[in-house]
Amino acid sequence: MKAFVLIEPGKAGWYDAPEPTVTPYGAILRPIAVTPCSSDVHTVYGGGSRKAPNLILGHECVAEVLETGELVCDFAPGDLVVVPAITPDWRALGIQEGNFKHASAPFSGHQLGRSVPGVFAEKFLIPDADTTLAKIPEGITLEQALMCVDVVTTGFTGAESADIKIGDTLVVLGIGPIGLMAVEGARHLGAARILAVGSRPVCVKLAREFGATEVLSYKDGNVTDQVMERTGGLGADGVIICGGGDEVFAQAVDMARYGIGTISNVNYYGGTGSLPFPKFSGGRGMAGKTIHTELAKGGRVRMERLLKMVQYGRINPEKLVTHCLYGLDQVETALQLMKEKPEDLIKVMVRIDWK
Template sequence: MKAFVLKEPGVVGYEQVPEPVLTPYGAILKPVAVAPCSSDVHTVFGGGSRKAPNLVLGHECVARVLEVGEYVTDFVPGELVAVPAITPDWRAKSIQEHNFKHASAPFSGHQLGRTQPGVFSERFLIPDADTTLAKIPEGVSLEQALMCVDVVTTGFTGAQNADIKFGDTVVVMGIGPIGLMAVAGAAHLGAARILAVGSRPLCVKTAYEFGATEVLSYKDGDIVKQVMARTDGIGADSVIICGGNDEVFAQAIDMVRYGIGTVSNVNYFGGTGNLPFPKFSGGRGMAGKTIRTELAEGGRARIERMLSMVKYGRIHPEKLVTHHLNGLDQIEDALYLMRDKPADLIKVMVTME
């Protein structure tokens, strides 16, 4: 069957790959809508761990069930489902220790398009359907469901790990798709003031629609100084890092409050080496600032909760989909759109049927 693959670092293309083999608890699915992610861009162009030759890319997908294994009870052929980007092995021992994202190895929850074939193909396998696939409620659109499988859950993960309380001041660094959903998540968790950091006009407009009270730009000067000036020198209660280079990690520590502040990171920092830790704003190691670094929450229950937020009108992630393409052959163009980020782009959806 045909699939869009990583041939070697920096080189992608279409290849014939083996058909998926059904497992007793698994399901074989046909993609209906997919979306390349910034993580796919990092995988292809940003280095990182070595990947298998001709690895099928992709982890954002709404799909139709083609076949189910003999032990699958909750899904049937023909059903349209949301496929979470994070698919933990729920049978791994460390799941019982609540290690849902790194249970059997580092990043073991992030398997699609990384350690197992992804979704950018004519058909693909999910090894454990009942614990992984998510039911799509009536009335939820294809765009909405597709955004929930990764972008919504990742942004909300950033907000949840920021320890936001009613009335807090929160900074969201980066207002691409993930940052915009972190803004929405922070608003729903009770943040009174949300300072979003970004400059692309479409993203600025959308940040206000999702709940930002102010948008700050690096073009207007040092972002730490801007935040500290707006908080009377105290700093933000929480900072959520959703984009940027290595420098933003130190900036987040600089601008979060002493004693009770939390930095929540869901940003991918490519390459090797070290992230900077500022000694002074870090209290020379004694500032009482909490730093949390998390992979997105995944699995069936999580994504069905995100879909419920959509069904009942709490969030409107369809606003993120600015570009529509059609057909497996268009995935390469969609990937380059995500890499090059034209001014009118937030997310691109590729429909497959």
């Protein structure tokens, strides 16, 4: 079958891959709509851990069920479903410890397109359909459903991990698609004041629509100084890191309040080495600032809850889709768009009509 794969570090392309075989609890699906992620860009062009030869890429997908295993209860061929980007093995022992993202190994929750074949193919396997997939309620568009599988859940995870209380002041560093959903999530959790940091006009506009009360730009000077000035020297109750290089980690510590400030990181930092931790704003180790480093939440129940947020008009994630391409062969073009990030791009959807 036709599949878009990592050929070698720095090179992706098309490959004639073997078709998947259904497992007792699993389902074979074909993609209906997909979108490449910045993580796919990192996988191809950013190095990182060694990947299997000709690994099929992709982890953001709306799909049609083609075949189910004999032990699948809740899904049948023809069902239209969302496939969450995070797909833990819900039978791993670590799940019983509440370790939903790294239960059996580091990043074991993030398997698709990383340690197992992804969704950029004519068919793909989800090993445990009943715990992973979620049916799409009537009236929800492909764009809305597709955005829920990764960017909504990741942005909301960032907000949830920021320990937001009613009336808090939040900073969101980076307002790409993840940061925009972090803004939305922070608003829903009760943040009164949300300072979003970014400069691309298309993102600035949406940040304000989604709940940002102010938008700051690195182009206007040191962001930490801007935050401290606007908060009367106190800093923010919470800082959600959704983008940027290694330096943003230290900036987040700098601008979080002493004693109660929480830093929530859902940003990916490439390469090896260490992230900077500022001694002074870190209180020389005694600042009372909490740091959470989080992978997104996944699974069927998470997807069903996010789809309800769309169904009842609480969020409008379809606004993130700025570009739409047609046909599986356009995945390659879509990946390049995500790599190059033109000024008018937030997310690109590839729609696949099988005929």
